[in-house]
Amino acid sequence: MTNKRQEKYELILGAALKVIAENGFHGSQISKIAKEAGIADGTVYLYFKNKEDILVSLFQQRLGDLVSRFNSSIRETHSAEEALRKICEIHFTELEQNVDLAYVTQIELRQSSFELRKAIGLSVKPYIQLIENILERGVQEKGFRPDLDIKLTRLLLFGGLDEVVTSWIISGRKYSLSAQVDKTVEFFLKGLK
Template identity: 45%
Template sequence: MSKPREEKYQAILDAATEAFAEYGYFSCQVSKIAKLAGVADGTIYLYFKNKEDILVSLFTDRMGQFTEEIRKEIAQCQTTKERLLRIARTHITYMQKNRSLAMVTQIEIRQSDPQIREAISGPLREYFQLIELVLAEGVAKGEMVLSDFKVGRQMFFGTLDAVMSDWVLSKKPRSLNGVENIIFDLMNGAFKIKD
């Protein structure tokens, strides 16, 4: 994609994030996205087939950026403890900085039809695999005890997911700074993580 075309594509995704968060996916009209993006309604269809395609593209793009950011962060870590703390911190910080995106991922995508859920499953699976890899490496290095990586990932991600859902649905969102330490303490007890 040329730079101006890529910029417009990203502007539409940014607008869609805000529009879906404000109006809800089902109530949001493509014209609202176009208005927020500062483009004509028809321009949207030069980039996306329909509203479903916008939602899937939004999730795929943003989740890809999110997972890549986590990869970079954990590459700097030496121990499993550091990696899990960094994943939790990056997850929470990223969503706090992108509240509209958090609303879309925690509320709107979960209400979508099975076809949309299937279309967005790839980027989510990639994130799950990254967490499972960190857990498997931790066991292989003797830094933790865990007999089932999938269950471990479900516990870890499920805890992060529940914290973010509560934060998004709260009438008065609070700061989540430091929450990763509480999450880690829970995982530490469950996984017997060594320093």
């Protein structure tokens, strides 16, 4: 994509994130997204087939960026335990700083159709794989239990992170999400060691 096309693509995704967070997926028409982006309705269709395509692209792009940040941070860690802490820190901090993204990922996704959730689920796979790699590293380093069911545990860790964020959103964000990192990591490590 050329720079100008990429900028317009990003502009539409940013507008969609805001509109969906404010109105819900079903209450967000292409016209609202276009208005928020400051473009004509038809321009949106030059980049996306429909509203579902926008939501899937939004997840692919935002989760892709997040996984890239995870990977960069993990390369600098000295142990699986430290890598797990980094994952929790970035996950909670990013979503606390971007409430619209937190709302869309935690609330709107769950209200989407099965087919849409399935398509978005493909965007989550690299994140799940990253957690699996950390668990395997921990077992190899002998920091985590050798009998660890890695496939199940990766889902439990992801689900735990996901639920902490969902509870924070539902509570009206009455406390700091990033302040939950230490207790979350402590809980995870008790099950992993």
